[in-house]
Amino acid sequence: MRLPLILAAGALTLGLTATPVLADKLDDIIASGVLRCAVTLDFPPMGSRDDNNEPIGFDVDTCNDLAATLGVTPEIVETPFPDRIPALVSGRADVGVASTSDTLERAKTIGFSIPYFAFNNVVLTREDTGIESYEDLAGKNLGSVAGVFEAIALEEDFDTWEGGSFRTFQSQADVFLALNQGQIDATVVTGTVAASTVNSGNFDGFVIKGEAPFLVDYVSLIALRQEYGLLNYLNLFAHQQVRTGRYEELFEKWVGGGAEAPNLTVPGTYY
């Protein structure tokens, strides 16, 4: 009678001390065999849909590459810009591949990888507005996507100008619609998106009028802040994309036009 008791006690002690290490997000992704990427699909050429309504773009290819290195199946979860964090926190997506600017304010909430792309911002307007450069935006009706890097920078300048208005919309598509119809006269938008929009021919009279004097807009992959295993993997992945030449290849495929892929490092400092 004693022996089973001792055995039971021993088993209990073992059970208590040998608690298995909790699987982290990286383990979960590999175990589940599926990588769910939050991608914004109204932001060409980073993310959009083709004629068959299939997701395409730089971000979609990046997600596919990431899934391939992990040996799992990619799944694109369409996520508008404002919903990127709720998508990660609620567990609808594992990682955000959605051109997310790495601001320090946001880094308090979400984890960023090293940059995987960088944007310059340009002034996008219509031919009839007479706007020729960024300085001409003072006093005009302006708009942008709520809370994105270029919207924050533009609004800061707008506040120092007199007159005009500044409106924010929930998607890039609505900004272009408002610009096309005349509710706004100009917007500041990433150069790649501006070029792709002008070239699409969907909007008559859209023209790019010079660069906006903002800092380079580095964008990162995002994951939950405490998922170090996953974030480390994302860092190495972003690094390897450049090292293997895949970054240049994707840039040529989606942006191209003879432009050089933006440098992802800042001279004179570590990341």
Add this chain to the structure above:
Amino acid sequence: MFNINYTFHWNQAFRALPDMLEGALITLQIAVLSMLIGIVVGVLLALAKEARFAPLRWFANTWIEIARNTPALFQVYMIYFGIPAVLQLAASLFGIDFRALGINIFYLDSYWAVLVGIAFNNAGYLAETFRGGLRAVPPTQTRAARSLGFNAVDSFRLIVLPQMFRAVFHPMTNQMVWAILMTSIGIFVGLNTDLTGITQELNARTFRTFEFFALAAAIYYVIAKIVTGGARLIAWRLFRY
């Protein structure tokens, strides 16, 4: 589940409270103005719907049917994006390009688009409420007023309308609360100064989604409660027998 994924930072949300309350003021402003317009237009629509002149009836019916049977979001979106597009298209059929001429009369600013849209919606709903209220006032009231020497306008204005408002006051309070909550639709047409617009911008800037949205929901709740409480006080003063 949230405890594993997310740590709440409430102090960051509370620091933004003054900005959000400023937004709440804009929200309340739009709701009140849209309600005042809605009441006036609603009374007119209710009368038009009972009119003998058929085109008036058609006009009122069309308005009420659209306002009550399509999403409010659709109505606001159409006023902001739809009408300018249709007018531009129509003008271009006649070879006129308003934009080239520098005419921008059709473009309502986001604030006005939301105000007009919600006033349109309010008027449609209130018209039906008022029609019910008018039916609740016995026709003998009008006849009595007329026999005492009131003219047609005065007997409606001084005898029928006050009794109608007494009958429909509580449904009107509902509509007011509905109007406050509907202003949140503004974010889809670029409104970034009302409570929802400011909340969404703070959210996009800091990614503190849950804190800001919870706080915004609480503010909406308090405003709605104040409005219903205030309405009860007004009703007690104005309409007690």
